Amino acid sequence: MATGLITAIVAEVHEIRGPNGSGCRVLSIDAVQRIAAQTGKPLREVEIGALQHGITPVRYLRNQVSIGILDQIRLLEAKVAVIGQGGLGGFVAEILARAGVGRLVLIDGDRFEDHNLNRQLFCTADTIGQYKAERAATHVGRVNAAVLVEAKVAFLTPSNADQLIAGCDVVVDCLDNIVSRFDLESAAKRAGIPMASAAVAGYTGQVSTVFSEDTGIALIYGAREDLQDSEGIETVLGCPPQTVALVAAVQSSEVIKVLSGKTDRLLRNKLWVADLSDNTFEVFSLV
Structure with a gap:
């Protein structure tokens, strides 16, 4: 120095x-x-x-x-990509910035709409119509100006996934459809980096962490080629704000544990499931 x-x-x-x-x-x-x-x-x-x-x-x-x-120090030196800046992704970006993750890549091609107001942290009456990734980056800069934040206004696809997450240490799956989750997982495995994956549906939520050598989310959703519907059950059950905030906190905790080397405590080859309707929390082994 x-x-x-x-x-x-x-x-x-x-x-x-x-x-x-x-x-x-x-x-x-x-x-x-x-x-x-x-x-x-x-x-x-x-x-x-x-x-x-x-x-x-x-x-x-x-x-x-x-x-x-x-x-x-490890957190400040790290680079994390958060794919999806809606419900989960907004809370994850906020938590990681406040925790001190030094470089964040915030990815989403969508704009805020009225129906996002119930659960998406950066969606307000004033930000309707704005790009989610850009608004998230602006907010993160206000929360922690030491964080190097990059907004990428793009939807993740098989053709751009590698480029979107290039140079990152961890990727965070805050996507809203299962096919894109598989695309992100494939890119993360090619890059040799872990992925913290989460999903919310109604009062339930789940979190799992995947390393490049793991079978991964096929243990949750089945083989990609057997998918009948790319959309999750959240399209039916909705996404109440309290479930989103809880699941994002657990997902962020997984990212922080990966970056700080606490790999023996991860939800690797496991699935954490919460049901706020009856206050149950369980961890299932996937292997």
Whole structure:
């Protein structure tokens, strides 16, 4: 790390009482911005540099006990593609940005419509008609300006999937049809990267994580060639907002565990299923 950046960081450090009661060296958001302006470094690099010297940007202070400094660095260095910026994807983008995932690619070719208002985080009366990916990117930039966010206004297809997720460490399946899920899984397997997959229907939701060597979502939906209908049951049961928010939180947690190397705790070859109608939560083995 450049000496000038270290010097600038150290000059801005102050100590506070941390979440666990011990002393903690921190940088305020204003300090991070001043250092970036002074050194010409991106905000993300300033935050990584601080963490590498045991100094916590205050925005991540409440992550520290659960995530830890080394894992926070891993998150900031990571690149994640979130495919679909509707119900699940909007909440996932928000959570990952607040957690400190340093690079996000937000992908969706659709625009907001009135019927999205009940569950899609970035859909408001003022954003009807706007591209979902672009609106999500704007919001993420306001939440965490250190995140390098790229909006891709495109629907995922077999011909563009590889390009859309190129260079990513994890992909997040927030799609609304099963055929596209298979297309994304195939691209993720070719790239050798994990995929966190989720779906919502009514009061029920499910999450599973797939690695490139796994059988994958065929264990949930059956073989792709045997599909009778590409649309999920959510077209019949709908998507209440509370189910969407819950499932997106679990899906985001899977992404964070992958990026921080906690692979022994994943929903790999498993299916987490929630039913909010009777408050049941179960994990099923798929193999």
